[in-house]
Amino acid sequence: MESIPFGLAALVTLFSALRVVRSPNLVHAALWLGLALLGTAALFAVLGASFLAGVQVLLYIGGVMTLTLVGIMITRRHDGLNVPAESIGHVRAGVVSVALFAVLAWAISATPGLDAAPLGPDATTQDIGHALVGTHVLAFEVVSMLLLAAMLGAIVIARRKDPAPHAVTHLHVPATAVREAAE
Amino acid sequence: MTPPLTYAAVAVFAPVAAALVLAVLYPLRKKGMPAAVLTIASSSAAFVSAVLLFIDRLQGAPPELATVPWIQSGSKVLADVGLRVDGASASMLVVVTLVALMVQVFSLGYMHDEEPPAFGRYFAYHALFLFSMNVLVIAPNLLQLFAGWELVGVTSYLLIGFYFKKPSAARAAVKAFWVTKFADMGLLFGLLVLYVASGSFGWDAHLEPATATLVTLLFFFAVVGKSAQFPLHVWLPDAMEGPTPVSALLHAATMVAAGVYLVVRANPLFEQSEFTRTVMLYLGAGTALFAALLALVQTDIKKVLAYSTCSQLGYMVSALGAGSMVGGFWHLTTHAFFKALLFLAAGSAIHAVHSNEIGDMGGLLKKMPLTGGAFIIGSLALAGFPGFSGFFSKDMVLEAVEHAGKVPFALLVATAFLTAFYMGRVVFVAFFGAPSARAAHAHEPPWSMRLPLVVLATLSVFGGAFTTPFAALQGEEVHFHLTGGAALASLFGFAGIGLAFFTYGRGPRHEAPGAVAFVERMSNSHAVNRFYEVLFHRVALVVSDALAWTDRYIVDGLINAVGYGALEAGRRARPLQTGLVPDYVLAAVIGVLGLAFWSASS
């Protein structure tokens, strides 16, 4: 019964994920990521995690996508929306990722008891709320601290005045000295 | 403490107190004269107490002992230190303190021209020496004797090197220390073997015959070094680089005699080994003749006396080897007096003409009658002229050796002849004949140098009178009687003096007789010295250089090579780090795959 929406969402997600990693245009890749994330949100919904799906849409597609696009815009000399995204070593990467997938799939298939029906009803948003401020309140607080730290860190890092040429040469000095000593 | 022990304690501690005061209160030392006064005062105290002790011992009381545990290990006493008062130590103590006192008084005049700090240092060394020597003499066991033995070696080193600015003196000091230290290893080994065998450092242990031979041979090795016996005699002539009074005290009268004293002390052990005593008998006699031959050709008056000392020590060793403890010891005593006298008289002559060469002297008897007289008395005593002290002691030695073996006896009689000859040579060349240019303005030294000459000359002449009490003190009954052998030696002595007179005593100096020329060549070749030099420079130094090189470039090189290898391996492995993030991701993924396969297969 759930198989059809699941399959559809899965197809959309996988296809757009492939486009994310293959698209020669970075802006396109970012947009494809949006679709992939949307697909995942749909999957969440199918899996009974409606709250999570909402968060996914709001936070990821609303926040992360925007952030990423802004990042692309300010870091690339671009020609309109055509931002080239080079990629190399397809064969090597393909072999490795297929092998990884094969191993994972084999491991999943070798694990018994994964075909059972759901054990109980899905958690409601209320349940999640209780869990967040009840059982996992410490983790919750830590995560909020982390977010704050990340925010501050991001501001501090990105705000720094351009130290580039000096910093790079400074890094070079001991490195060459070491090499000279080694030779 | 009983009176005798108190006397002994004073004899030991008075000099060390002086030495300590001079070491700590260095202004006293820097001023010079206060140091001399302090040292002589302490030596006088030591001498007076030694004499008191000697008189006390003459009554024949049993030995007295005062010891404290020096090292306790494993809850038992490993070694004692202390004082042992008996005939031998009392006699030796008198000899040592008397000669030391005389030499110190003599030095007042002799060293007068030194800078005050050097003068003070000189007397501080003397105080230290007297302490060390008395520690050796008074030792209740062989370990303390060894300690004193080494300490006198050090003071000898310091005093030979007193003129340390002179390279030859510096070399001589170090050489003396090395040679004696090399020999001292024998004593150290001997002590260890003795302790393991008997459980103590006492000299009255009963040992297995083989052990006794081993121990005594090891001890004797140290004696060979300290008492300058062949082949370790090489340091003694060089030691004449030190100030002449030092030669008189350390390198003639007392320190070199320590070897003989050791055998006297350890006589109960030596009695247990016939083999060692035979070795001593022959080696002593051989050294006596060998050194006398070398003394023939020396032109330096101190070197003549130095070789003569070797030769006379050979007599003593030979006597000890023949089993006559008293003979050796008595010859040590008389020799201490007349050899110190000879050295001091020679010092007085050197002081006057500012040269050691007998050729630079000549006719000194007229200019310096007292010095000349003293030297002649000493020479006669040394030559064993009847009536002089040396005659009595030599007679005891010869009598003992005559019974022990014909060959050593013949060697010693020949030595008696040579002794008379070379002493005659020195006397005739230096004190008779025409004065040389240098000797023209010679005059008698001040009273401080004359007094010791008089005292020692008196003892050299009349010392023989004490033969019987001295022997009694050592627990032996000796009545003097002229034996055939001793008479023979006396005859040979006369012949030597006569030959010297005919060769050197008439008018201008003659060239050395033909037989002497051979000895001269032998002496000039310095074969024994050369041997040690080769051993040191060609063997020891080469081996040590090779080892040092190996340590630097092989042992340390290997460790550096390990470090180098680590760096090199790192350098080789560095291309693995491409710096490309995808490569690291790839490595991580491959790692995960590997882990998966590993967990699946196991």
Next chain:
Amino acid sequence: MTLSSCLVLASALFSIGIYGLLTRRQAIAVLLSVELMANAANLVFASFGHFRGGPTGQTFALFAVALTVAEVAVGLALVILFYRSHGDTQVDLARELRQ
């Protein structure tokens, strides 16, 4: 729709992310691939939450989302910094430590 099909899907998503990580030279493109992989992980959390019941799976997924957001923020800041110092966002340029 079974748990295993969900997990296989997540694995596929994850592998695609790895593929992107290995091939992309653009810093931002690399970040996008990392996002995909984070999503795969979230999917696993949600799947287990659904099939095993209880709020834990979803809660964890929420935490993971928060972490991802933080990571994106810091990551993008780094990219901007990197861009300033190197004038480009090619990750290959970040090899100073190797010199």
Next chain:
Amino acid sequence: MNEHLLSIIVMAPALAALVVILLPATARLAIRVVSLTGAAISLAGSVMALVTYDRVASGHQRVETYPILPKLGISLSFAQDGWGGPLLVLTGVIIFAGVLASWTLKTRDKEYFSLLLILVAGVFGVFVSQDLLLFFLFYEVAVLPMYLLIGIWGSSHEVPADGPFKAAWTLFKVGDKGYAAMKLTLMLLVGSAAIMIAIFALYVKSGATSFDLEHLAQTKYDRSLQIWVFPLVWLGFGTLSGVFPFHTWSPDGHASAPTAVSMLHAGVLMKLGAFGVMRIGMVLMPEGTQFWVPVVGAVAALNVLYGAMCAMSQSDLKYIVAYSSVSHMGIVMLGAATLTPEGWNGAVFQMVAHGVMTGLFFALVGIVYDRSHTRSVPQMGGFATVMPGVAAFFTLACLSSLGLPGTAGFVSEFVVFLGAFSKGHYVWATAGILGAFVTAIYVLRATRAIFWGEGPNRDFHELTDARTTEWGALVILGTGLVILGMWPRVIFDHIDAGSALYLAKALASNTVAIFGGVQ
């Protein structure tokens, strides 16, 4: 106060270091005064500990225990045994003299004195620790500051490249102070790694309940375990005491180190190594000791002779003294390897004797180097005319070094040889005695070359005798040598009490109790 005496001894230098760190770098006199005060408190405390130790009762006294991690059985545990007193006093004397000898230091004195004091706190800690882990921690605290002390305040010189490993020479700049510091630290750290393995092996096999040394000593370990753990301890600690062939950090390290650091390192730190071998290796693993002791003794005998022979060929004054340390530490290990009361007493006595002697040596070498700016012996000559005091003390140190009766060196060497002889180790003893003779050759050669002969040539116009604080250092150490040599019982009886305690344990596995007699 008496029951906390050991803590005071250990903490005084550490606190002084803290105060020095907090002082402004410009307060140069204050830095020195604080350092000297810290050293003086430790010295006074050590002397008090030595004097008030009850020799009759012996055993562990003044026990202080503060649990740190009770679950793992780790505690800060101090106690004084018979060995503790003499070794504490030695350390106190050396650091006191070392601070005096560094009085005229010119660069970064704040950092220097604080590091020196931290190092010494570690040394004190090792000598009184009764907890294996803390023992090791203190050991590391004592060893590691050396890297900075040599690397920053040291001096460099040239060592010509030669031999099959030439390539390494040019790469490492052998002779450079950085090289010396690095080699010393790396070699000692490799040793520490070995010790660490051994410590955990011993801890785990004893039931993993306590690091208390007493507890570990009561554990009976498997013979096979002891046989493989003992060499780790021996070589690990042995590296620090210069066991052949892991001694090569010593010549370079001591040659490059500043005066007081050489004094401390050769005078005290090298003793930690030998102390560790005896206190940890031999006491905890009797059977391993029995198994390995022929090797330990043979290597020690080799050390004595080999170090002396190498010293004979050196022309750099500091190298001569450094190699002589390698040689003399061989005596310590030789004594330890005899497993006799004589040998052990001699070994510990030699630790003290050599500590004082080599401290004196390095202080003198520092003075000579400070005045003449050269360490090359052939360039010197005739210094005795202008520095008679230094010459006199140098001669004294030489005489002790060659084992002259009346100086400390004789007592230890003689007793060690006696121990070796009594167990029939004639070859070891012979090597040792020959080593002492070779020592006589090279030290007197050096004395002659430096101090004797014609007055100093024109290159040396700034030569002066020792100055105020330097006199202090020389007199303290020189007097110590003579007192120990003349009347060894000031510390010998203490040492004997300690040896009795530990040797009984080291011989525990033997069916025949050897302790108590030589026969």
